[in-house]
Amino acid sequence: MDLKTPDHQNKTLTDVQSQQDSRRLDIDRVGVKDIRYPIIVRDRSRGQQHTIASINMYVKLPHLFKGTHMSRFLEVIAEYDEAISITSLPNLLEKIQSRLDAEEAHIELAFPYFIRKVAPVSKASALMDYQVEFMGVLDGDDYRMTMKVMVPVTSLCPCSKEISDFGAHNQRSHVTVSLQFNKFVWVEEIIDMVEKNASCQLYAILKRPDEKFVTEEAYKNPKFVEDMVRSVAADLEKDSRVSWFKVESENFESIHNHSAYALIEGGQKEL
Numbered sequence: 423m424d425l426k427t428p429d430h431q432n433k434t435l436t437d438v439q440s441q442q443d444s445r446r447l448d449i450d451r452v453g454v455k456d457i458r459y460p461i462i463v464r465d466r467s468r469g470q471q472h473t474i475a476s477i478n479m480y481v482k483l484p485h486l487f488k489g490t491h492m493s494r495f496l497e498v499i500a501e502y503d504e505a506i507s508i509t510s511l512p513n514l515l516e517k518i519q520s521r522l523d524a525e526e527a528h529i530e531l532a533f534p535y536f537i538r539k540v541a542p543v544s545k546a547s548a549l550m551d552y553q554v555e556f557m558g559v560l561d562g563d564d565y566r567m568t569m570k571v572m573v574p575v576t577s578l579c580p581c582s583k584e585i586s587d588f589g590a591h592n593q594r595s596h597v598t599v600s601l602q603f604n605k606f607v608w609v610e611e612i613i614d615m616v617e618k619n620a621s622c623q624l625y626a627i628l629k630r631p632d633e634k635f636v637t638e639e640a641y642k643n644p645k646f647v648e649d650m651v652r653s654v655a656a657d658l659e660k661d662s663r664v665s666w667f668k669v670e671s672e673n674f675e676s677i678h679n680h681s682a683y684a685l686i687e688g689g690q691k692e693l
Contacts, residue, residue, distance in 0.1 A: 451528060453480035454495045460505040461531060463554075466610045467538075472505060475533035481524035494521045506531075508556055511567065515560035526561045535571075535609055539625050541632040542639075548626035554609055570600040571612045575620030576636065577673055580644035592621065592640050593676040597650055597669070602689075605663040619653035621645045647673045647682040655686040666690050 457477040465471040479495045498517045499506075506514065511529060518527040534551040541547070555570040575595050583590035597616045601607065617623035621640040628636065645653075651669045658667045666689035673682040 449483040451480035452483045452490050462505045462507045466608045473533045475531040478530040480528040481522050482526035511558040512565045529558045531556045541625050542635045543631040544629040546627040550626040568602050572596055572598045573613050573616040574624050576622040576640050578621040578640040578644045583644045591677045593674050595673045597671045599669055601667040602665050603663045604665055615657050647671045647684045651684045651686045
């Protein structure tokens, strides 16, 4: 029996994305978002850590083209059978540039990073998660990467402590550090820097003696939101590896229905 390919399968499919667009407007970023994929990150205590990232990938689209080929982003990711290493980002961006015929390519990887924390008195041990993001840009041959680390801590209000006969209000705060660097910086270094400049760090497990310790530790180290961003920024300014940084702190106020917020940016202009 002579089986013939149906006529509709022999037809050349129209590449609509490559057609020209008449509006003459470049698109700064176009691509795909929220791809879940395993990644490998350098871990100071264990060598490396496997985690899952939410990945965004974009290219800059010249005004001549109607659209980009979204499936090609996924094809690039699919070439990594097991996991993406952060050290492979420049090569991955080169592939995106080549596959999509783009001058500029972007990638963003947001993921939970885990550190084993030991409670200060009971020594109870458990993993605690921190939110980390790596953002890479390849513009022609120029590669730049930004690291962003969000560190939850405790802050205790100096004003509340000063004016109260007993006690003082405290709250959980999110201190977020974004930086660009010319020499390698550990994620753990940024976490350590933020935690030492807070009223007290957080722990995954606290027994009663630990709770007593952290409550009193915070009371001995009152910090405004302004204090925390200034202290972290001062430490970053001393680090010759850091070329640019931004420090943000948001205090989720326990006696107000709003947050307190502060930001400091330093170093060279953000790339």
